Amino acid sequence: MNSGGAEHLRAEVRPADVAAVAALVAATGFFSAEEIAVAGELVAERIARGAVSGYEFRFADGAAGLAGYSCFGRIPLTQASYDLYWIVVAPQLQGHGLGRRLLAASEAAVMAAGGRRLYAETSSRPLYAPTRAFYRRCGYREAATLPDFYAPGDGKVVFERRLADDGRRMKRTRPFGQSVV
């Protein structure tokens, strides 16, 4: 399935995104109150501090407002490793390719900035099985698991995608960029 690109993707961060992101994250039913607060705070920090905050975004604007977004940035103290902090699609729009579009746009931005690998951390709980399957479908490998990391019975799974290898671009296993997903 494909969203057909009905949503417009943008990198620009606007003040209204703070509340829109918190509402979107809450609407999924996946996240705790602390997680919802953190998601909004990252947007606020980007607005307050600009690029030095280390947080980059891609927002997908749909007919009914914010349809999804991603948040990523270079991991401090690493040369070229990036973290995908958040990727969220509105519940009623899931399963139509918007997550792939947001992920591909994020990967393209990371590569353009010289990033060589992108990490995505998620939960080992059954609730997150579709999330883990999503990353695998998108070319990520399970690099590590830390049992009970988030809470007893709730481990952290670290997915990794190598976008380039030691300064040399790898053969692309699928095209990067928004146009293909």
Add this chain to the structure above:
Amino acid sequence: MNSGGAEHLRAEVRPADVAAVAALVAATGFFSAEEIAVAGELVAERIARGAVSGYEFRFADGAAGLAGYSCFGRIPLTQASYDLYWIVVAPQLQGHGLGRRLLAASEAAVMAAGGRRLYAETSSRPLYAPTRAFYRRCGYREAATLPDFYAPGDGKVVFERRLADDGRRMKRTRPFGQSVV
């Protein structure tokens, strides 16, 4: 070997610690300019924002100034997982048990706050072999390795120590607290 407790350990953070920590971290010769800056910034953030910063410290004051320190805190979005962000001992004082004292004091503080596991991330490079051996001696296990995480050929090794198990204290394999190291 044991430092005999000549250094005084304290939890209180003072404005002078910002520069003292940066100088200490620089003196080890282990860390990059970015890492030295980050170490000082965490102290400054603690002073500016207090406990809500999420950073706790143990400082070891010696005869010639700051002899070592540790920095740790709860990992956001986890129930009871803590990160040991920094543990540093002045070069001329290494190998006399001060690192163990700082680590034990940090673990005791994490347990007192309800923390159940402590993670320590370090490099896979040969330079850090003594650091990795230190964690193993102190009861940490290698929980994960992410190759090339920091830079090509410079992976991240995640060490973990379980301080308690699912709300119930584990049988102590060695006593916690400053008095034993």
